[in-house]
Amino acid sequence: MNTQTVISKEDFAKFREFFYRKTGIQFDDNKRYFVDKRLLERIEATGSETFRNYFVNLRFQASGDELQQLVNAMTVNETYFFREEYQLKCLVTHMLDDLVRRKTDHSPIRIWSMPSSSGEEPYSIALYLLEYWKGIADWDVELIASDIDTSILRRARQGVYSPRSVHNLPPKLLEKYFARCSNGDYQLCDDLRQSVEFTRVNLMNPADLRGYRDFDVIFCRNLLIYFDDLSRRQAADTFFDALKPGGMICLGHSESMSRISSLFNVRKFPDAIVYQKPLEAR
Template sequence: MARAQAVGAGLTDADFTRFAEYFYKRTGIHFASSKRYFVDKRIEACIRQSPYDNFAGWFAALRVNERSGAMHQELINQLTVNETYFLREDYQFDAMLSTVLPNVLRDRGGVARIDGPVKILSLPCSTGEEPYSIALRVLEEWDRIDDVDVEIHGADIDSDVLAKATHASYGDRSLQRVPKPWLHKYFAPIGAGRYQVDEAIRSAVTLHRVNVCDTPAMRVFRDFDVVFCRNVLIYFDELSSRRAAENLYGAMRPGGYLFLGHSESMSRISPIFTPTRLPEGIVYQRPTGAK
């Protein structure tokens, strides 16, 4: 019998399978063998930051101390990808401003009859560029902002990126698409080529730590009119994607709008949302009258 191949942080093929199953059960994120190098490198980083010098000891401690959360959260922080920048895929923000928000007001009876604020959720929000982009676009370009109360929320599974979103300090790469007048108006230079989002914008965004596949945790989100959930479902298998879709459905108001990443399609995941074609592209709606 051939001996199992050890790779990276002392993981054998069997170890990788056990770890991938463990992580999947707790997050819904599936790592295929093609992601082996990425996973090994991230586990190596976790082991270096722990009292253990090999995978076996570290993995045993991870499972024993799972309820304390610290090791588990560090693992999540290492294994989630957080590539983002301001005004990314902004054609969807165009759709939100030109069509979606006017439809929300119409469907909720107009400003005079609207029941509560218009609620917008960015999940995953990563280091905050997306929810702050939403705030900037709405504040600068929506002609009803003076008449309508808007709540903007951001959520992510990674505690490290949420800490960065709270501080809201960004460098040139994140800010490359921000118009210069907006940069001067809403960002303060803090040295070393970095800028911090103005306190008024930061305070307009409420941040949460949550896993979109965690149904009990997602129940705190209700009655959102617009949800951005871009470029995350591609990391899930069929079962986890369906669970995430159901949780997003539960977080939305009937008639609410869901934006996915340009390479994602809810039609391949679940029939519970209705695809709607806008001039800027496809958006998905929770059907009106749905419970």
């Protein structure tokens, strides 16, 4: 690494504003070490001599390839199977039954996992549906999983996980759906990997969101904590538009849609609190 390259306070402020406008993610001052380290790695990888040279190229590069590489470096992907399992239980014991009672056309149930990270969440949803939802034999399910990070999407499609990622899974499910690799990791079976469609989406880019409509359920857990109030409201509007009337969204345990937007109704099920698009909304 070029030890002569220094990210000044002014450089950090410029970069932070640029990255926020592109992604909605806000870096506080206490993230300086993390941001500087990733920036210096990208400056070195691109052969730029200074932050200024790198930043000019980043802003005006027509292809956007380096911006994507930077996004991949800056996003945090920390997850595991059956994380916040109470919401998965709520999905199969209450939410889906509530939704299918109102379906008159027997159209597929559409579920969106955003962000997907390395796939543990959408694959957990698929596992839970197969194992615990009695309606799975009668209904088609479309499971879409999206993330802004292209490198993490490649990992998700491969479906290979460390022992830590699968530590919450019951042994019988681990044996049923995974094969042990020679290095000790676990490979998810082909059928489950093919049941999820992975796509790249930036919630702050309207062009990315075309076609993301008519979802019955959205899982967006532990993403909005990285946004400021304005970006959270924008994300809430996006999810509202993406849901069918009566559709529901699950947030992370420390997140509350009620503090972000008044568009949704609060639904209190025995297992979890979720947020519902009003039936009369369009």
